[in-house]
Amino acid sequence: MTNGLRERKKAKTRAAIREHALRLFEEQGYAATTVDQIADAAEVSPSTFFRYFPSKEDVVLVDDVDAVVVGAIRAQPAGIAPVTVIRRAMREAFANLSPQQWELERRRQRLVLAVPELRVRVLHQMTEAIDLVAGAIAERAGLPSDDFSARVVAGAAIGAMLAVLPTAYYADGVQPGDFDRVEQALTLLENGLPLG
Structure with a gap:
């Protein structure tokens, strides 16, 4: 995979994680939303979530x-x-x-x-x-x-x-x-x- 394609794929994954996290925070509340729920909605593993965002807070704050x-x-x-x-x-x-x-x-x-x-x-x-x-x-x-x-x-x-x-x-x-x-x-x- 070329670097450009790899970077686009990473950006797309990061954006999907953030979008699903924000949607879940808005729908069910920040405290009630877990990293597992966000990862599941974004169709990634929790470990993939943490490669993009060090914590649940960082999805909003980065x-x-x-x-x-x-x-x-x-x-x-x-x-x-x-x-x-x-x-x-x-x-x-x-x-x-x-x-x-x-x-x-x-x-x-x-x-x-x-x-x-x-x-x-x-x-x-x-x-x-x-x-x-x-x-x-x-x-x-x-x-x-x-x-x-x-x-x-x-x-x-x-x-x-x-x-x-x-x-x-x-x-x-x-x-x-x-x-x-x-x-x-x-x-x-x-x-x-x-x-x-």
Whole structure:
């Protein structure tokens, strides 16, 4: 089997596992759904499930958009201020999401909002997101991946985004147009956080 075919088959299996898991979580509840039920619905073994997702929580929490954003950060031209780089990368990444990817994001977010143990894990993921963005920002500047200033910039940018996104969670999840609020928040950060 060629690498391209193998990768497509893996992506298809991963998507099937996630789709069946989300459907079962929505139909019978997160807590009532087992890995065995998800594997059975996706027609894979439980061990195959765990090759794709380390835990039941990860089916909901693994965010495919993070890698796209980090790639877009790395692809920005040199000589641009870090927050501008993040804003442009976010715009690029989210502008290219398909309607199916937006629907997946909305479903994931509704589950996170409804399931306390998922909300707790999201806090841990924010730290990981800061690490990813800080590493990309530091790399662009030729600094060590744990550079303090890169980490503060990444934390400020992610904090600004979080400050405007929760209102979307309470409606029908994040919509494509909600990125305008994220862009406003990052622009405010770029401009030194003036009030008013």
